[in-house]
Amino acid sequence: MAQTQTARPMDGTALARRIIETSAATAAELRLRTGKAPCLATVLVGDDPASVTYVRMKRRRCESAGIVSRHVALPATSTTQDVVDAVTALSNDPDVHGILLQHPVGPHIDERAAFEAIDPAKDVDGVTMHSFAAMSFGLPGFVSCTPGGIMRLLDEYEVDLAGKHAVVVGRSAILGKPAGMLLLGRDATVTYCHSRTADLPSIVQQADVLLAAVGKPRFIAGADIKPGAVVLDAGYNDGNVGDVDFEAAAERARLITPVPGGVGPMTIAVLLEQTVAAATLQLGAAA
Amino acid sequence: MAQTQTARPMDGTALARRIIETSAATAAELRLRTGKAPCLATVLVGDDPASVTYVRMKRRRCESAGIVSRHVALPATSTTQDVVDAVTALSNDPDVHGILLQHPVGPHIDERAAFEAIDPAKDVDGVTMHSFAAMSFGLPGFVSCTPGGIMRLLDEYEVDLAGKHAVVVGRSAILGKPAGMLLLGRDATVTYCHSRTADLPSIVQQADVLLAAVGKPRFIAGADIKPGAVVLDAGYNDGNVGDVDFEAAAERARLITPVPGGVGPMTIAVLLEQTVAAATLQLGAAA
Known part of the structure; x- marks a missing residue:
């Protein structure tokens, strides 16, 4: 039996701030140069x-x-x-x-x-078909901002993904689908679940890494979190409530994103970072 | 306990022949007309x-x-x-x-x-980034031929996919990845496994629908097939051997593709069908 524990929160606010600071510095440098x-x-x-x-x-x-x-x-x-x-x-x-x-x-x-x-060269929100395929095939391109932010959080907290079972609940074109492809590209075993999935709890219970991206408040029960799992909650429902029952999940998970202050702030940070990257490429090419 | 049974073979040779006959008739009609x-x-x-x-x-x-x-x-x-x-x-x-x-x-x-x-309008083999994204998002476009052939076989044998757990072993850009996206588009719960997957047997054992697409002879043991599963073997290894141990798997599966004569013939059939469809669109547009 795994011991009951309290998960370490993944601080998206702090990481987003650092990414935006770095982007601002790069933007200033670009402005000076060009x-x-x-x-x-x-x-x-x-x-x-x-x-x-x-x-x-x-x-x-x-x-x-x-x-x-x-x-x-x-x-x-x-x-x-x-x-x-x-x-x-x-x-x-x-x-x-x-x-x-x-x-x-x-x-x-x-x-x-x-x-x-x-x-596609200006697709800093990562929504085009080209960007989706690039994410799926590990090719250069811009990532969808929320999935990209999730990957940055996983890296910040040094989550090893290779061989781990990542379960993505939700399959939207700008969140669930690209997030699964990015996780697959990092050698996770990836399962896509959704509204038609039979016996969702039995699959959630297998997740070493769980991404909830359905937009239903407290849709994922804490009791279904695998002890020691990494829980990413991309839900943002009325009343600052995520897709995961945070309190109960935090007793079992190793790492968990709070709502708010977890995945949410990362989306804008990646958007800004990618805008600066796009400008650097385009202004560099023009110079 | 499920009873030991002998799986019904999924006859790709016969289905491919019918698809090619229909394509030939459409091609002849197109030639007459244009x-x-x-x-x-x-x-x-x-x-x-x-x-x-x-x-x-x-x-x-x-x-x-x-x-x-x-x-x-x-x-x-x-x-x-x-x-x-x-x-x-x-x-x-x-x-x-x-x-x-x-x-x-x-x-x-x-x-x-x-x-x-x-x-993309001529991508009858379904290999471009555009075609991949179209398959992933359920948009019009050509499918990768082998995954497309697999879906045709599933339809021919009236396999209900909604809510079922489909496990795809292999993640190539022209086979595993698009096949998983097509299965997801049909409301299956989809798991991608690959060379880095930890404890592959435990995941294979959950598969209501299993697609083996790794290119390793008899890589999937018959004992890991869930009783009553549908088994699709896209492997074609030396000596006409698939990725699944056919004899042992056929004792547990409900439906199974033989090698050869299962998935293999479907690839060319879908290629021909899509070529005729592309010509119909292009010659229709020009007329």
């Missing part, structure tokens, strides 16, 4: 309050890190072609180095078509 | 005997199905740029509807760059 600051364009369709808040937060973080933020606000009535045109213009604009199209774009818009209008 | 036959271009770099044999077999099957076969033989000394140029020329040629670049292309060539020179 006379140009990295620029992230944000595209928001409509005025969904949560999306407005997210985009505002991302823009503020950019500006505080010396990244120019350019905002394109499109009305909720925009067509797919309107969004594709706006994104294509940004892809073709040499003063824009990274593009973030805030998800969701609305049910009447072909989100995939809109994402695919992003030049 | 005056043009579907055309598959094959590209072979060097003279590896196995690759020469595979390409010859594919070309013969094409011709017997009314698909024009155009062959490009490149010397083993070709550079990456040589191969990219040859493939790009085929991508731009309106008389070519599908392109197959025989794998492997040789260690000195950037295979990914060569694959990416294939226009």
